[in-house]
Structures are given as C-alpha cells and as structure tokens.
Amino acid sequence: MIYFQEQEAAATAFNRLNSKTGIQALKDEPPWCMEAEAVGDKLAKMMAETTRTLLERRKLLHIIQHQFLFNEEEANVIASVAQSLISGEIEGIPEVHQLPELGVHVYDAWRKFLSNPPQEFYFEAVIMFRLKQYDTILRSYAECAIDEYKMELEYQMFIDHIRRCVERQRTYEKHVTVVYNGDFLLLDSMMQPFSKGQISELYEKSLLITKEIDLDERVLGPLVALAPERITVYTEHFDHALLHTIQNIFEEKMSLQHLSCLPKKKKRINLRKKS
Numbered sequence: 082m083i084y085f086q087e088q089e090a091a092a093t094a095f096n097r098l099n100s101k102t103g104i105q106a107l108k109d110e111p112p113w114c115m116e117a118e119a120v121g122d123k124l125a126k127m128m129a130e131t132t133r134t135l136l137e138r139r140k141l142l143h144i145i146q147h148q149f150l151f152n153e154e155e156a157n158v159i160a161s162v163a164q165s166l167i168s169g170e171i172e173g174i175p176e177v178h179q180l181p182e183l184g185v186h187v188y189d190a191w192r193k194f195l196s197n198p199p200q201e202f203y204f205e206a207v208i209m210f211r212l213k214q215y216d217t218i219l220r221s222y223a224e225c226a227i228d229e230y231k232m233e234l235e236y237q238m239f240i241d242h243i244r245r246c247v248e249r250q251r252t253y254e255k256h257v258t259v260v261y262n263g264d265f266l267l268l269d270s271m272m273q274p275f276s277k278g279q280i281s282e283l284y285e286k287s288l289l290i291t292k293e294i295d296l297d298e299r300v301l302g303p304l305v306a307l308a309p310e311r312i313t314v315y316t317e318h319f320d321h322a323l324l325h326t327i328q329n330i331f332e333e334k335m336s337l338q339h340l341s342c343l344p345k346k347k348k349r350i351n352l353r354k355k356s
Contacts (some may be wrong), residue, residue, distance in 0.1 A: 082201045084112040090204055091115060092136050097127045112203070125192035132187050132208065132215075138164065140216060144223045154231075163219075163226035176225050181218055190215070239293075240329045243305060246291045247330065250308035257309040261316040261324065262340055265300040275303065283307060301327060310334060315343040 085091035090114035100117070144158040165171040167183055190212050208215075258268040267275045276282070280303050287302035288294070296302045301323065304312065312335040316323060319337060328335050340350050 082114050082116055082146075084114045084201065084203045084205065086111045086205050088113055090131070090135050094128070094131045094204065098124075098135075121195065122192060125188055125195050128146075128191045128195070128204075128207075129184070129188040132191070132212070132223075133183065135220070136208065137167075137183075137347070140219050141223055144220050145227070148220065149223065149227060149251050151227075159223065159226045159230045162229050163222045166222055166225055171229070174225060174229070176228075177222070180221050180225075183215075183218060183222075186218060187212065187215060199241060208346065235267050240326070243291060243296075243301075244330050247305055250290065250305070252308045252310055254307040254309050256311045256313070257304060257307055259300060259304075259312060259314045259316075259327075260340070260343065261321065267300060267303060284303075286335070297323060298327075301330075304331070310335070313338060315340050 083094065085094065088111070095115055138160055141160040142156050145151050145159050146153065151159060165202070166174065166177050171177075176244075191194070191207070194207055194211050212280075222270070226229070254269055256270045258272065260266040260268070268279065269275060283303035283306040284296070284298040285298055286306040290305060296305070296338070304327065309331075312331055314327070314335060315338050316324065317340045
C-alpha cells in the first residue's frame with residue numbers, strides 16, 4: 082500500500098499506475114492511499130515518472146528562489162532553462178555533460194527501494210530519505226541554468242548597447258554585402274571589397290563608438306562603423322553565431338541569402354579576394 086500526503090501526488094501516481102484498486106479520495110484530508118498492482122522494475126519506472134512529473138519543476142523553483150534568492154519571475158525563467166538542460170534541448174555545455182542523467186538516477190533510487198519494499202510506505206518519505214541526491218543534482222542543474230541566464234542577460238545588454246550605438250551613427254555606406262564561405266568578405270555599395278587597411282580603420286572607429294574592447298574585428302566592428310541602411314549576407318551557414326548577432330543588432334536591415342544566390346559579379350570578386 083502506498084500512502085500520499087498530497088492529493089495531487091496520489092492522483093498523479095494513480096494515473097501513471099492505472100490501479101484498479103484506485104485511490105481513497107473520498108476523504109477530505111490525507112493520507113490518501115492506493116494499492117499498486119505493478120511490481121519491481123515496472124513500478125519503479127512509474128514511481129520515477131510520478132516523482133519527476135510532480136516534483137521536478139517545484140524543486141527547481143524552490144532551489145532557485147530560496148538558495149539563490151531570485152524573484153519569482155526570474156526563477157520561472159531559470160527553471161525553464163534548467164528543464165531544457167535536463168531534457169537535452171540545450172546542448173553544448175560541458176558542465177552539464179558531467180552531471181548524472183536525472184531519469185536514470187531517480188529510477189535507480191526507486192528500483193533500489195522497491196527491490197525489498199515494506200508492505201506500506203509513504204511516497205513523501207521515500208523522496209525525503211531515499212532521494213536526497215536528487216536535490217543535489219537538481220541544484221547543479223540550477224547552477225548551470227543560472228549561468229546560462231546571466232550570460233543571456235549580458236548578451237542582450239550587449240546587443241542593446243551596440244544597436245543604440247549604430248542608431249546614433251551617420252550612415253557611411255548605404256548598402257553593404259557580406260559574403261561568408263569560411264572567411265568573411267565585406268563589399269561596399271559598388272560591389273567592391275573593402276581592403277584590409279579599410280577594415281582595420283573601421284574596426285578602430287567602432288571601438289571608439291562602442292567603448293567595447295573585444296568587438297569582432299572581422300565584420301561586426303566594421304559594420305557598426307559603417308552603420309549601413311541595408312546589409313545583404315550570402316552564406317551557406319545560416320546558424321553561424323556571429324551572423325545571428327548581426328541579425329539581432331541590425332534586425333530588419335539585414336537579409337540572409339544562400340551563397341548560391343550570390344550574383345556572378347560578386348562571385349568573381351570573392352574568388353579574387355580569396356586567391
């Protein structure tokens with residue numbers, strides 16, 4: 082017999098287990114109880130799913146608000162980031178790769194407990210005493226999510242700052258073409274490439290404009306200095322991080338085209354530049 086102090090937990094478990102015995106839900110107060118027909122690994126899997134469905138976001142929010150002292154709005158955003166890290170929706174973060182997979186951890190904890198279970202037990206007691214490491218792992222995921230959240234805030238502040246700098250600038254080149262095929266090539270309104278000397282001068286100017294010390298010198302810095310009314314980018318790499326940043330700064334001023342759409346004249350210029 083499984084007992085629950087929360088009716089929501091009992092209902093969630095009942096739906097997972099499809100128990101014919103059902104839950105004693107007619108009472109107005111706990112404990113609610115149910116008799117599970119499933120046993121062994123099957124029951125462990127169902128209880129692990131119940132645990133994560135019911136408690137994971139709740140625990141994340143509690144950790145973020147009470148241990149890291151974020152407000153409710155921030156905590157909800159960070160908890161969503163944490164859940165994306167847990168599910169693998171957000172990838173490429175080394176710290177996350179070192180953390181245990183939560184589904185496996187919770188399942189193993191329940192399987193170990195249910196390998197020799199008592200005839201009766203409380204769901205909440207198992208969570209408190211047999212899944213202590215669950216909270217520790219969730220805290221680690223929360224820490225990674227907070228780092229991601231802070232980096233995203235810094236990135237948005239950077240984007241807003243550069244955008245304001247561009248808006249204050251006089252336009253020095255109405256239309257700039259950017260070609261990216263492993264290297265960046267900038268073309269002016271007459272379809273001619275900017276020289277290395279011009280690129281260097283534009284970059285130095287962009288540093289004075291933005292007061293940034295690590296602005297990209299290949300393309301973003303020169304574009305900031307030129308403040309074009311229109312930017313056309315030709316590339317096969319639409320997910321390039323720098324192009325994404327340029328898009329965020331210049332917004333509707335920038336258009337992306339496949340490299341195959343590059344006019345022949347520009348193709349010849351591009352080949353001469355790389356040779």
